[in-house]
Structures are given as structure tokens and as C-alpha cells.
Amino acid sequence: MVKPQLVRDTSLDLLRAAAMLYIVGFWHLDDYTTAFSFNNSYTMFLAACVLGLFVFLSGMLLSSRYSIASFSDVRRFYVRRISRIYPMYALTLLGFRVAGLIKKGQVVKGLLGLNMFTGTPTGTLWFVEMLCIFYLLTPLLLYTYTAWKTLLTGTALSSALYLACRLSHGAVDVRLAQYVLIFAVGIIAGKSEHTERVLTNTLAVACCILALPVLWSLRRPLPGAAAVVVYQAAAIAFVPPAFSGARLATKWLSPTLIRSLTYASFAMYLLHRLTGRLVQSLYRPTSAVPALLYLYCLWLPLTYVLAWAFQRGYDRVCDAIMPQSTRT
16 A cells, blocks of 8 residues: 655755765765775775664665555555666666676676675675665565564574574675665654654753764674674764754755755766766876765766766656656
8 A cells, every 4th residue: 555645854855865975975986096995994884884774764764654454455565666776777787798898697686686696796786786676675664564573584684684694604795684674663663653753852862962983993803793793883873964964954954955966966976986987087187186076076976967867767657658657
């Protein structure tokens, strides 16, 4: 069952856009030049929290709009939601192959959602493949919903995926285990009437801010499974401060700007590796300042423009084929 569309929360749009912009415009920036590097323990920890935030928001927004009580609900959910991301992901996979970024076998596995289970991740597209897998699991987490059932199911999935990772010697990607529980917690947050109160509670925000440095310090001393739990806790603790910050930022930023960035953000993530390959083939600065200027003045705006056009073109095709089943 699809619930009536509620008024969009601009702060959630801003959070989704900001999460993708951090990954595209900062975390992956040094992949396109040797002039500088942002890869350190702090930015790596923050990247895991930011990706966790996006996964949390995905679960939260899905569960706030959908209820699953029958097979027809499952079918409608798959038609509506998988159609939003899978075709664009599939087209980008083919683009990665044409650009020589992945092998033919990875394309086939990527189309089937198997790269995360066979130790052959497709570069930056691993995250989108994981989201597709989580979308497939969503009816299981939402069917005859109760918070405890979803939490236990998410925990069981996380534990099973971690065990599969260990038994397969890493062929099953440990990030599946790390993020699936965050997705389940997001689903619970989307169903709860207390979520906004918790996310904006001053004491809760302060405790989460204080917890993050502690969790950062624990990420390395602890063994495998415990480290996964630390990253899960850190991603969830990151949500209240990020939400409160977004609420403040929406008072100063143009709603039109936020909507425009949100609209293109998913396609920006899909395309940024391809546009990076393109600008690298044209010019590759060897010092930091020219490299930053080149990437921020050419590559990032180019990625945004192409992503916006990609998303708009895809939306028009969807509206022509099945307008009601693809609108958000």
C-alpha cells in the first residue's frame, strides 16, 4: 500500500544532497589527481558515517510512504521503487564498461546484483548495487510491520551477511552486513511518530556528538564483528547532529537550490567516475591548487549538468511509459 504523499521535508532533501556531494565532491576528489590526498582515518570515518546517513534516510523515506501487507503491495513496491534506480544503474554499468572501468563479467554480475557476493565490486557503483539489494529486502523488513520484528530481522540479516563474509574469506562484501542494519533502523525511524522529536532533542544531539569521537577511537582496536558494530553505531549517532544541522541550514539556503541539488544528486553519484575519467583525459594538473581549481570549476559543474540531464531524461521516459508508478 502506498501512503498519501506528505509535504516534503526540505531538511531531508538537503541531507541526501549533502551526503552525495561529500562523497562525490570531497571523498573521491583525490582519485582524479596525485596532487593531493584526503584519505586519512578521519575522512574515512566520516565517509562511512555519511554513507550510513544516506542508507538510513533511504530506509526512513521508504517506510514513511509504504506499507506491505500483501503480495500485491510487494509487486507495486518493486515496480515503483526498483524502476527509480535500477535502469539508471544498469545504463551506468554499461558506461563503466565502455570507459574500461570494469570488466564484462562485472557488468553481468552487476545487473544481477552479484558483485557484492563474489568479491568483484564495481568501483563506486558498489553503493548503488547495495541499495538495489536493500530495496529487494524492503518488503521482508516491512511485511506486517512491527518495530521489534524489523529490528530483529535487520540484526539477523546483518549477522548472516557477516558470517557469510567470514566463511567466504571476504567474497561477500562486509559492507552489506554493516549497512543493512542501518537501513532497518531507518525503516523503524520512518514508521515512528517520535522520530523528529528524538532527532531534534538537544540532549540526544549532544550525546551523539560526544559519542562520535569515542566510536572513532574504537574502530581499530576491536576485532572484525565488533568493528562493524562500531561503524553501525557511529552512522546512527551521526544522524541527529546531521539532521539538526540541516534544519538550521534550510533557513539560510534557497529551497530551489536544495531541490535542484537533491534532484541531480543520485545521478551525480552514478556519473562522477565517468566524468572524472573524461576530464583526466583532457588535462591532469600536477600541483594542488591548479588541480583543485580544475576539478571544482570544470569537473564538478560538468558532472552536475550531465547528472541533471540524465535524471530529467530518464524521468521523461518513465512518465511516458508508466507515469503513475514512477513519480515520487
